[in-house]
Amino acid sequence: MREALAEPGRVRALFLTGEARQRHGDLVGLAVASGVEVCQASGRVLTELSETVTPQGIVAVCERIDVSLEAALLPGARLAVLLAAIRDPGNAGTVLRTADAAGADVVAFSDTSVDPYNGKCVRASAGSLFHLPIVLGAPVAATIAHMRRAGFQVLAADGAATRDIDDLDRSGDLARPTMWVFGNEAWGLPADIVGAADAAVRVPIHGRAESLNLAAAAAVCLYAAARAQRAVG
Amino acid sequence: MREALAEPGRVRALFLTGEARQRHGDLVGLAVASGVEVCQASGRVLTELSETVTPQGIVAVCERIDVSLEAALLPGARLAVLLAAIRDPGNAGTVLRTADAAGADVVAFSDTSVDPYNGKCVRASAGSLFHLPIVLGAPVAATIAHMRRAGFQVLAADGAATRDIDDLDRSGDLARPTMWVFGNEAWGLPADIVGAADAAVRVPIHGRAESLNLAAAAAVCLYAAARAQRAVG
Numbered sequence: 396m397r398e399a400l401a402e403p404g405r406v407r408a409l410f411l412t413g414e415a416r417q418r419h420g421d422l423v424g425l426a427v428a429s430g431v432e433v434c435q436a437s438g439r440v441l442t443e444l445s446e447t448v449t450p451q452g453i454v455a456v457c458e459r460i461d462v463s464l465e466a467a468l469l470p471g472a473r474l475a476v477l478l479a480a481i482r483d484p485g486n487a488g489t490v491l492r493t494a495d496a497a498g499a500d501v502v503a504f505s506d507t508s509v510d511p512y513n514g515k516c517v518r519a520s521a522g523s524l525f526h527l528p529i530v531l532g533a534p535v536a537a538t539i540a541h542m543r544r545a546g547f548q549v550l551a552a553d554g555a556a557t558r559d560i561d562d563l564d565r566s567g568d569l570a571r572p573t574m575w576v577f578g579n580e581a582w583g584l585p586a587d588i589v590g591a592a593d594a595a596v597r598v599p600i601h602g603r604a605e606s607l608n609l610a611a612a613a614a615v616c617l618y619a620a621a622r623a624q625r626a627v628g
Numbered sequence: 629m630r631e632a633l634a635e636p637g638r639v640r641a642l643f644l645t646g647e648a649r650q651r652h653g654d655l656v657g658l659a660v661a662s663g664v665e666v667c668q669a670s671g672r673v674l675t676e677l678s679e680t681v682t683p684q685g686i687v688a689v690c691e692r693i694d695v696s697l698e699a700a701l702l703p704g705a706r707l708a709v710l711l712a713a714i715r716d717p718g719n720a721g722t723v724l725r726t727a728d729a730a731g732a733d734v735v736a737f738s739d740t741s742v743d744p745y746n747g748k749c750v751r752a753s754a755g756s757l758f759h760l761p762i763v764l765g766a767p768v769a770a771t772i773a774h775m776r777r778a779g780f781q782v783l784a785a786d787g788a789a790t791r792d793i794d795d796l797d798r799s800g801d802l803a804r805p806t807m808w809v810f811g812n813e814a815w816g817l818p819a820d821i822v823g824a825a826d827a828a829v830r831v832p833i834h835g836r837a838e839s840l841n842l843a844a845a846a847a848v849c850l851y852a853a854a855r856a857q858r859a860v861g
Contacts, residue, residue, distance in 0.1 A: 489841055489844065492837055492840070492841065493844045495836055495837040496834065496837035496839070496844075498834025498835045521838065521839075523835075526836040527836070561858075600729050601731025601854055601858075602728040602729055603759040604728040604729035604756050606729070607729050608725065608726075608754075610722075610841070610843055614843075614845075615847050618848045621832075621834055622797075625794075625834075
């Protein structure tokens with residue numbers, strides 16, 4: 396919430412209980428200083444607004460922050476993420492947080508993915524929703540085509556790929572401007588999306604696990620790209 | 629469950645509803661072939677046994693599989709994990725799964741961590757609980773001392789560390805036999821544990837995120853060590 400209040404014009408209103416008002420004087424101060432409307436409400440109203448079973452008595456109503464892919468992709472960008480049919484809001488939020496940490500320049504949600512404004516996604520993102528440009532409802536094929544025209548290689552994270560990320564790292568290709576495409580938690584990426592990418596890449600499984608979960612695989616992929624890109628400067 | 633049934637002597641009994649018995653004929657066949665007792669029970673009993681809100685009508689009662697650190701640490705082992713005060717069973721299970729995928733040789737749970745036999749942890753591990761030696765109730769200081777005597781470097785994952793994992797990678801030190809220590813989700817590792825390790829290491833934050841979540845940080849750390857170790861053979 397502090398993240399959102401720190402961005403001018405991002406928060407429209409702050410609703411909170413009397414108890415939360417006393418507890419979060421700093422946030423109220425921030426809101427007032429930014430000209431944000433502060434409204435006291437009952438615990439019942441807050442519970443409804445926050446869509447959570449353990450509400451904290453404070454809710455910020457924010458402007459939507461998604462932008463077009465064209466607007467999101469600033470000159471110099473080199474690390475992008477496309478979430479294709481990610482359905483679990485906790486997973487989506489966690490990948491968003493990891494993408495932010497790895498220094499990604501943009502995260503696009505496909506039109507088949509969960510809504511990043513879902514409360515669980517917002518919470519799992521731990522503020523990262525407000526840190527980098529978010530594209531909503533991105534059509535997968537058109538987004539891949541757009542990024543390739545913009546000079547990005549498109550890498551499909553695919554547990555069944557023959558090429559693994561360490562091969563790609565050694566070849567030097569990971570240092571190029573890259574968009575990672577991550578697929579659904581249960582069934583991964585369909586063949587047509589994998590086919591549209593420049594390469595399908597897997598995280599190697601050295602032990603006996605059948606697979607990694609989405610958040611862990613995304614962390615390995617995004618940090619490998621960040622490391623390779625920074626090693627070449 | 630298939631993972632457990634595949635290990636001789638691991639499953640003591642299989643409880644399932646009549647409906648699940650029809651649905652999972654293959655698992656019942658596996659159980660019968662292995663001499664495992666198969667018991668039909670009501671949905672209510674299964675719900676109680678499975679401790680979950682969406683039970684699948686089938687529960688395997690397993691032998692405990694944890695071993696001592698001495699027994700777990702086989703010659704040639706080079707990647708170990710110590711979970712110190714990890715409290716969330718889902719996190720613990722996910723890190724266990726990631727450790728298995730990265731080829732870890734042993735995962736130790738500190739005496740202050742969640743019980744890995746917790747149902748949520750078992751499910752999040754996606755079978756990895758049965759894939760590699762698990763040590764339970766490990767006293768943190770003694771475990772660190774034991775691993776150092778066994779020739780392992782002990783790395784404390786610590787978001788506040790001055791040294792980052794890419795530095796360590798470039799120095800060649802990541803290729804050494806390594807035990808990673810991961811701390812509590814909320815407060816990380818206390819100073820005495822960090823002090824007992826050979827080095828404190830952070831995953832670099834390139835963007836604006838305050839931190840990574842535990843599972844993502846562990847994935848980056850474990851895969852970095854696996855990659856470095858395999859690069860030197």
